[in-house]
Amino acid sequence: MVTLPRQCVLWGCLLTAVHLGQCVTCSDKQYLFNGQCCDLCQPGRRLESHCTALAKTQCLLCDSGEFMSKWNKEPRCYQHTHCEPKEGLEVEKEGTADTDTICACKEGQHCTSKECERCAQHTSCGPGFGVKQMASRTADTVCEPCPAGFFSSGPSAFEQCRPWTSCEAQNMVVRQEGTNTTDAVCGLRPRMRALLVIPIVMVILTTIFIVVSFCIKKVVKEPKDNKALPHAVEMEGPMETEDCPGHNTAAPVQETMVGFQPVTQEDGKESRIAVQERQLTDSMDLKHLV
Numbered sequence: 001m002v003t004l005p006r007q008c009v010l011w012g013c014l015l016t017a018v019h020l021g022q023c024v025t026c027s028d029k030q031y032l033f034n035g036q037c038c039d040l041c042q043p044g045r046r047l048e049s050h051c052t053a054l055a056k057t058q059c060l061l062c063d064s065g066e067f068m069s070k071w072n073k074e075p076r077c078y079q080h081t082h083c084e085p086k087e088g089l090e091v092e093k094e095g096t097a098d099t100d101t102i103c104a105c106k107e108g109q110h111c112t113s114k115e116c117e118r119c120a121q122h123t124s125c126g127p128g129f130g131v132k133q134m135a136s137r138t139a140d141t142v143c144e145p146c147p148a149g150f151f152s153s154g155p156s157a158f159e160q161c162r163p164w165t166s167c168e169a170q171n172m173v174v175r176q177e178g179t180n181t182t183d184a185v186c187g188l189r190p191r192m193r194a195l196l197v198i199p200i201v202m203v204i205l206t207t208i209f210i211v212v213s214f215c216i217k218k219v220v221k222e223p224k225d226n227k228a229l230p231h232a233v234e235m236e237g238p239m240e241t242e243d244c245p246g247h248n249t250a251a252p253v254q255e256t257m258v259g260f261q262p263v264t265q266e267d268g269k270e271s272r273i274a275v276q277e278r279q280l281t282d283s284m285d286l287k288h289l290v
Helices: 004-022 190-235 270-289
Strands: 030-033 036-039 045-049 058-061 089-093 102-105 109-111 119-121 129-133 142-145 173-176 185-187 253-258 261-266
Touching: 102 109
Parallel strands: none
Antiparallel strands: 030 036, 045 058, 089 102, 109 119, 129 142, 173 185, 253 261
16 A cells, blocks of 8 residues: 555656646747657648658648648648639639639629639619729729719719709809709800800801892893893904815905095905006096196
8 A cells, every 4th residue: 555655756756747748849830749849841841751859850842733831730732722714713823832823803893702712793883873982803892872963874883973064154054953863954044045146147147148149140140241242243353264175265355445436456465456546546636637
């Protein structure tokens, strides 16, 4: 039978041994294995074998298509994430041995979860609503109703509510008030309408007057031209004709008055006619003297 003092000694030794084993600590890049601190494998590598009293931890590089992003004692690396095109995903950044592949939604779509395993089309804000915050690849569109004085006429994932047109700023009057889906309709003031119409009417009347005056002048001028035509024909001198077969080539005959008697002469014979006239005049003078 064990006496009480011996029992106390045995329990004390046992507790001391257990306590000493628990007091063994390792650094942040080590792990405890069989009472010994082993080195962790660095990112991009995986554990092949634990350390021993005679050897250090053995690690291997991750295979193609795998990665390990932290210090570890894992026997296998992780597979790169696959970006599924059917879910609207595309590769934003290719993975490496120590980083995973980064996927992102295609243009016009956003992730439906934090993990971004699926994408959805951006929401469009309907009539009467404007965009408060535009959508991104990770968040959907945020819409808000148009306040008083603003409107949105159609669905859009980009446009904010637009203010009504200020008719007063354009020196016009409001013909129809705007709503949250329609713009205000402006119109001309009565006086401005008259000032705008009068110049247009004046231009039209002036154009009509010019056209009518031109037509009248043209109608009056044509009869005068027709009457002057026969007179011009009468004033024309004798027309010369070219020699041709069967045509009389005799020189044109002209008549002249000699002593109050017509004398016939042909063109080109002026000198002979003149001589005859002088001879006849001389003979008449001699008879008068006798």
